[in-house]
Amino acid sequence: MNQETVWRATAPSNIALIKYMGKTSHEENRPSNGSLSYSLDYLRTAVEIVPSGGKDDSWEALQNPEYPTPPQLSYRGMERFLNHFKMLKEVWQIEGIYCVRSANNFPSDCGLASSASSFAALTLAAAELARDKRPEITDQLDVKRLSELSRKGSGSSCRSLFSSWALWQSEGAAGVEFPVQNLLHQAVIVEAGKKEVSSSEAHRRVVTSPHFSGRVERAESRLKKLTEALNKRDWRTGFEVCWDEFQDMHQLFETSEPAFSYMTESSRQVLKHVFQYWENNQDGPWVTMDAGANVHLLYRDSQRQMAEELKADLSAYGQVIGNV
Ligand code: DP6
Numbered sequence: 063m064n065q066e067t068v069w070r071a072t073a074p075s076n077i078a079l080i081k082y083m084g085k086t087s088h089e090e091n092r093p094s095n096g097s098l099s100y101s102l103d104y105l106r107t108a109v110e111i112v113p114s115g116g117k118d119d120s121w122e123a124l125q126n127p128e129y130p131t132p133p134q135l136s137y138r139g140m141e142r143f144l145n146h147f148k149m150l151k152e153v154w155q156i157e158g159i160y161c162v163r164s165a166n167n168f169p170s171d172c173g174l175a176s177s178a179s180s181f182a183a184l185t186l187a188a189a190e191l192a193r194d195k196r197p198e199i200t201d202q203l204d205v206k207r208l209s210e211l212s213r214k215g216s217g218s219s220c221r222s223l224f225s226s227w228a229l230w231q232s233e234g235a236a237g238v239e240f241p242v243q244n245l246l247h248q249a250v251i252v253e254a255g256k257k258e259v260s261s262s263e264a265h266r267r268v269v270t271s272p273h274f275s276g277r278v279e280r281a282e283s284r285l286k287k288l289t290e291a292l293n294k295r296d297w298r299t300g301f302e303v304c305w306d307e308f309q310d311m312h313q314l315f316e317t318s319e320p321a322f323s324y325m326t327e328s329s330r331q332v333l334k335h336v337f338q339y340w341e342n343n344q345d346g347p348w349v350t351m352d353a354g355a356n357v358h359l360l361y362r363d364s365q366r367q368m369a370e371e372l373k374a375d376l377s378a379y380g381q382v383i384g385n386v
Contacts, residue, residue: 182220
């Protein structure tokens, strides 16, 4: 039997604690400020690239029982994904027509974004193709350069090439080491539908907020503070910095022109519940929210029992998914 030639890669999703929000270039996804994320290694996208007999590159759902969920790509979403592949082919001068297949190992209706993991996995799979077709350019395929190229597809994907901590300041991200590792993750899915304002649109709108003045300084100063807190294992300060940071970003959304909001009544209730938990126990999980209504929680591995307890409580507001 003829074995199909296939180039594959997988990449994780990541959650930013200091947010990428606002760009200095929309064409190249250059961020206004540095961001810091933690990779969610259990939430992954797999990409396979195969030669195709077609006229143009195409996309289809990957069939793999370990990655049961194809991303629900709109026509524009598919176009954006394939344009990224086309850009990579041009940069690396790869000839030929291919079919790109992708799927996630997490449900698409759970409200978790897969663009970071998708674009990172596509960049990595295309790099496998480049290694094979153009071995003479292998020295151009180091992870630093791949991160810079992935950024052009979708900014936050440049951080998904590193596990677990990734710091993205300008061109591409880099892995960073902190004495805080093996975090547990939960997301309270209060809203699973597609959001009305995409994160790319949010990046455009935030600069119209009066609150955007000083945003870069605020984000950079929190980045410094969070880095120090992580190095000192100062969990409470870390919590406070992350809390202020996502609230700052959501305030930008709510004060931009035209204003928009992702927060729902349930998001607010989850936030209130976790805040109260901290008040009562002087300890708790880190909390953050992206450009969406769902609430993300990160726990130290010693907080497993707390995570189980809070999971039971927070299920009142939405489905709680996670690796605990
Ligand atoms: C709120 O990376 O989705 O999740 O570069 O336009 O594709 P594009 O934007 P995207 O923005 C993510 C924004 C965020 C914060 C973050 O992940 O840092």
